[in-house]
Amino acid sequence: MKIATTIAQARALIAELREERRASAQGSAVGFVPTMGYLHEGHASLLRRSRQENGVSVLSIFVNPIQFGPGEDLDRYPRSEEADLKLAEREGVDVVFLPSVDEMYPEERRTTVTVTGVTERLCGASRPGHFDGVATVVSKLFHIVKPDRAYFGAKDAQQVAVLQKMVTDLNLDVVIVPCPIVREADGLALSSRNVYLSAEQRREALVLSRSLREAQARIERDGSVTSRAITDEVTQAIQASPLAEIDYVELLTFPNLEPLVADREMADLRRSGGSVILALAVKFGSTRLIDNAIMKLKEADLYA
Amino acid sequence: MKIATTIAQARALIAELREERRASAQGSAVGFVPTMGYLHEGHASLLRRSRQENGVSVLSIFVNPIQFGPGEDLDRYPRSEEADLKLAEREGVDVVFLPSVDEMYPEERRTTVTVTGVTERLCGASRPGHFDGVATVVSKLFHIVKPDRAYFGAKDAQQVAVLQKMVTDLNLDVVIVPCPIVREADGLALSSRNVYLSAEQRREALVLSRSLREAQARIERDGSVTSRAITDEVTQAIQASPLAEIDYVELLTFPNLEPLVADREMADLRRSGGSVILALAVKFGSTRLIDNAIMKLKEADLYA
Known part of the structure; x- marks a missing residue:
């Protein structure tokens, strides 16, 4: 080398x-x-x-x-x-x-x-x-x-x-x-900035990957769920952690990163086989962590 | 090919x-x-x-x-x-x-x-x-x-x-x-846009290369000439042509293209061996022509 x-x-x-x-x-x-x-x-x-x-x-x-x-x-x-x-x-x-x-x-x-x-x-x-x-x-x-x-x-x-x-x-x-994102065994996405976290912040930071996983499951399960319902749910889950301060929780089209509105709502994206990203940035103390899940929406999900 | x-x-x-x-x-x-x-x-x-x-x-x-x-x-x-x-x-x-x-x-x-x-x-x-x-x-x-x-x-x-x-x-x-700029025998800088010029505009456009040449000679001859004196002279020469409409006549440092002010006036630039560009853009009817002269200033010019 x-x-x-x-x-x-x-x-x-x-x-x-x-x-x-x-x-x-x-x-x-x-x-x-x-x-x-x-x-x-x-x-x-x-x-x-x-x-x-x-x-x-x-x-x-x-x-x-x-x-x-x-x-x-x-x-x-x-x-x-x-x-x-x-x-x-x-x-x-x-x-x-x-x-x-x-x-x-x-x-x-x-x-x-x-x-x-x-x-x-x-x-x-x-x-x-x-x-x-x-x-x-x-x-x-x-x-x-x-x-x-x-x-x-x-x-x-x-x-x-x-x-x-x-x-x-x-x-x-x-x-x-x-x-693909590489995660610790407990789900925390690896980041050079994780080193800043206190033990307590580190524990609470698990809410990020957990809420992403839950949202992903709901999107797969519920063909008529709206982007707003998903971001509300994730926001509430994260707000339940007293140390977390949300910067953003957004569900956007991927890779264009445009908001889901009107004819680009999830149900419509499923029909066209579009992809979405559920992305979040949350501060724990002065440490800002990001995480996301990218999902290809399938028509089949509607009947799952 | x-x-x-x-x-x-x-x-x-x-x-x-x-x-x-x-x-x-x-x-x-x-x-x-x-x-x-x-x-x-x-x-x-x-x-x-x-x-x-x-x-x-x-x-x-x-x-x-x-x-x-x-x-x-x-x-x-x-x-x-x-x-x-x-x-x-x-x-x-x-x-x-x-x-x-x-x-x-x-x-x-x-x-x-x-x-x-x-x-x-x-x-x-x-x-x-x-x-x-x-x-x-x-x-x-x-x-x-x-x-x-x-x-x-x-x-x-x-x-x-x-x-x-x-x-x-x-x-x-x-x-x-x-x-280097390539010119017609009479001095006009070659440009794809010259084709737009009428015969009369074409004749008058010679003021560009002529005034650049005259300014260059004055800069070589007169070690204490200021940038303002040069641009005034060129501006007047071009304004004498009834068909010419000046967009700009500027003398700047080259290649940074900064105005000559205070300790960057020409006499000072001569001491440091700096370069200047005398650049102009002039419209003849709807045709906009540009031309310029880049000069390395020499201390020797002071005593020429």
Whole structure:
């Protein structure tokens, strides 16, 4: 495993490996997992998939300042370079790209990649500018790494939708591969931010995955349930936890992230085989957690 | 010469040529000249340079709707596909990419590449949204063609500055090569839009290059001349033409395109060896022409 701290090193190492593996059985496709570090089993699942599907596997670790808003947790975002490198090594990563902030933003930045529409609701609404920061840094990383496939966790479902739209609109020659949410045995979605939680918050945070599971069961069971009934139920379940402070609970179409209104209510979406996402962001103390369930609605559910 | 009308064709043809020329003397570097067609000797000079410096030469012809504002000349922008292809063939182009609007913008576009700062003055001020359209389409074309070098005429000097900033900020792996303005024998800068001019407008339009030349001579001659004196002189010269309607006459630092104020006046810039651009946009009837002169200021000029 090689470590690159500069853009030039990363480019050279990746080009060299690509060349080296041209004729090999693994092939020379580059798989890429961009992260902010403090890696957990969720990231490991992305790295394994990248390793399986590509001849060259690249991981980036960069806590991207421009996707944090004022008052967010940029300064205390958890870091553990040593453990991250161990995990990367274990998962067969070929190149780790570990740039400094100055390497990524060396002069006054004037260019921004903006995706509208899919960024208007959910985290886009509560974290203004966040997805501009994400789209811009991922665009930079794609230009540096030039991956054939890039792997993202479905926990950040809106991020996946935003990046997929960016890739389509800008004709980036990369396949976005969304991967399933990885959870603790008790259901808590893995997140680098879970480390902030106290034992009590950690216990109460289970309400997120539990209420998502219950809502999902109700959607499967009750063909005529409305989006409003679902979000009300989830909201009430979460409000029952005294430590939880809801940022949003929303049920939207997926991947366009539009509200379910009139002819896009759930019963109608079932007829067209549409997908929905039930997404939530909830604060426990100063720690903001997100979780979601993406469901393809089936006509059959109506008669289940 | 091959013609591609779809993105997939263009990618396949370019990848094939790159592969084919890997081991050849010319090398497999890709040179790219993005245009809106109606090609003239200015474009030809870019194609020749691309041909000289690269193993594979790609031309795109696409009248990009999103860089035209309401009331601009999108609908009547001149086109001449047949003559363009002849010129391209003559200049040794390998692949012409000729997409339709639907091929470039197949679904509702939500992604925009925005460059601030260098877009605030000159054409950025009088054509709001224009450079978002340019940066976005060039970013798309770069992702499709994946050039090593891209060639642009210095007549669109602000475009060059904007694209250079975009490439730097987004780490695009392409070298922007600005090429000198090509002029008619009498000084008029070549432009596809010159075809709109009546004989009388065409004659009067010579005031642009003439006043630029005179200003340049004065800057070289007079070490203490101010930016204001220069722009006043050029403005007066152009106003003397009854058919000319000035959009802007500006002298700015280059490539940052900032106004010359206080410690960035010309005398100071001479000491630091800075560059300036004298840029103008003038309408003759409904035809808007632009022209400019970029000058590296030398201390020696002070004593000339």
